[in-house]
Amino acid sequence: MLGLLYSVKASVGVAPLPMPIGDAEPELVRVLGPIPELARIWRVLAVPELRRTPRVAAFFDFMVEEVEALRPILTG
Known part of the structure; x- marks a missing residue:
């Protein structure tokens, strides 16, 4: 999970992150809503x-x- 987070923060692309993790990073913004398949x-x-x-x-x-x-x- 941290690999995805660090990749997104390095502007490699987008990734599905758990909302508590993504929301804790002020430089990240949500670009997709919740994905039911990942619930x-x-x-x-x-x-x-x-x-x-x-x-x-x-x-x-x-x-x-x-x-x-x-x-x-x-x-x-």
Whole structure:
């Protein structure tokens, strides 16, 4: 990923970069919108026996809150 970033910053061309990475570089501008084919689906899995244990349930709750808070950054 850093190779793409450095290439774009060196004016080699355009490249699809994760929005948080590209947006952190003030000299770069977006030339394309989000590309649906590059979207990621996030899954957190646990074995059924552990899903309801306090520590795993707490982790799942934490992840739901954090992903919701980060959604604008992750989706642009």
